[in-house]
Amino acid sequence: MRRHFRACALVPSSPSPFPPHPHPRLSHGDTGGADPGRAPRDPRPAVFHWSKRFIIRLDLSCCVKVPGVNMVVDRIFSGIQPTGTPHLGNYLGAIQNWVNLQEEYSSVLYSIMDMHSLTMPKEPALLRQNILDTTAAILACGIDPKKCFLxxxxxxxxxxxxxxxxxxxTNVPRLLRLPQWKMKRASQSNGGTVGLLTYPVLQAADILLYKSTHVPVGEDQVLHLELAQDIAQHFNKKYGEFFPVPKAILSTTKKIKSLRDPTVKMSKSDTQKLATVNIVDSPDEIVLKFRKAVTDFTSEVTYDPASRPGVSNLVSIHSAVSGLSIEEVLHQSVGLDTAHYKMVVAESVIQKFAPIRNEIKKLQEDKAHLIQVLEAGAEKAKELATPIYQEIRRLVGFQ
Structure with a gap:
């Protein structure tokens, strides 16, 4: 059931670990305006973790009033760069959560971040194709344009x-301290572009343009969301309370690592072809990649990321694609050596991606449909963004 009133994240049956908030506050409506009765901001941390078991916290500080309706709704925003068909880490770390969130929230926006992709050199023809391939993939994974704006x-x-x-x-020194800038500029011969330096500001604009209240992010994007939070607060201080301060929804799925070097995350840009499993890989390709996955000389299947990163990565993948807990996966694997266990994990991945792979192929054959989906979603996004942005223009003095 999709929830139009969300005062909290989901909880187990045990009592909430947080005391009741005596003064929950509501943010403004989508058209802005000050609220003279606002209570002080709750100082407690507000990061939500998404998993099969949930911790609940009563917190209305992020909600947005719907004009003319006596209720509050949360708004989700997230985006993905168009790199073509996603890999296993993209699916488990982001897209799978997107599918869950579109069922739980009534206001959800997902964007293909083609402007962000320009921070790293791309051939125009390749970018156009990647946009369509990424769209086909996330639709095949279960994103429904009827339940979200895509x-x-x-x-x-x-x-x-x-x-x-x-x-x-936004202060330049703050941007220069971000680790993504330091890491990515090293790969550019010109020492880094203005776009690469300032793309976290564009990320903040992506989120705040819709007065988004929650953002599903990976661990490597937390600092960028913190920048968006600080920018929202700075804007509110300068021009009056306007933006809700967005909060993070962190997936509890373990970060998926490279099959060839389990100390680094799985990446599409990895030069080792056997390191990354793509969701369109054939069953033979998936089997080969898992057979060649780096483990260690201990045959037992255990979960110890610090001392056994390779085997632990396989366990994390198996858990994520099967829906079983780490403990359940280990229980099922008693008596298996790592060579046989690799094939068990490969088979789970093959079964998970088989219907998705087939649907991607069908969608890729209908480019007109993919373009129409993105254009229709953009029209809906514009309808939502226009009144908010017009109020921003008024606040800063443009009109």
Whole structure:
């Protein structure tokens, strides 16, 4: 059931570990405006973890009023760069959560971040194809345009316009300290571009343009979300309370590591072809990659990421694709050596991706449909963004 009123995240049956909040507060409506009766901000941390078991916390501080309706809703925003068909880590770390969230929240926006992709050199023809392939993949994985707004970022120009406004209140030293800048600029011969330096500001604009309240993020994006939170607070201090401060939804799925080097995360840019499992890989390719996966000289299947990262990565993958807990996976694997266990994990991945792979192929054959989905989603996103952005223009003095 999709929830139109969410005062909290989900909890187990045991009592909540948090005391009741005596003064829950509501944020403004989508058109802005100050709320003279606001209570002080709750100082307790507000990071939600998404899993089969949930911790609940009563917290209305992030909610947004729907004009003319006596209820509150949360708004989800997230995006994915168009790198073509996603790999196993993309699916388990992000897309699988997207599918769950579209069922739980009534206001959900997912964007193909084509503007962000320009921070790393791309051939125009390849970018166009990657946009369509990424769209086909996330649709095949279960994203439903009837339950969310799925759109291409560049089709909503307010993203870039708001990024300029927010960039004018963001300090350069803060951007220079972000680890993504330090890491990615090293791969660019020119020492890094302005776009690469400022793309976290564009990320903030992506989120704040829709007054989003929650953002599903990976561990490597937490610092960027913190920047968006700080920018929202800075804007509110300068121009009056307007933006809700977005909160993180962190997936509890373990970070999926490279099959060839389990000390680093799985990546599409990995030069070792056997390191990354793509969701369109054939069964033979999947078997080969898992057979060649790096483990160690101990044959027993155990979970110890610090001392046995290779085997532990396989256990994490098996748990995520099967829906079993780590403990259940280990119980089922008693008596198996790692060579046989690799084939068990490979078979689980093959079964998980078989229907998705077939659906991707069907969708890729209908480019007109993919383009129509993205354009229709962009029109809906524009309808939501326009009144918010017009109010931003008024606040900063443009009108």
């Amino acid at each position: 759109f291409r970022q560049s089709l909503v120009p307010e993203h870039a316009e708001l990024a300029w406004i927010l960039g004018c209140i």
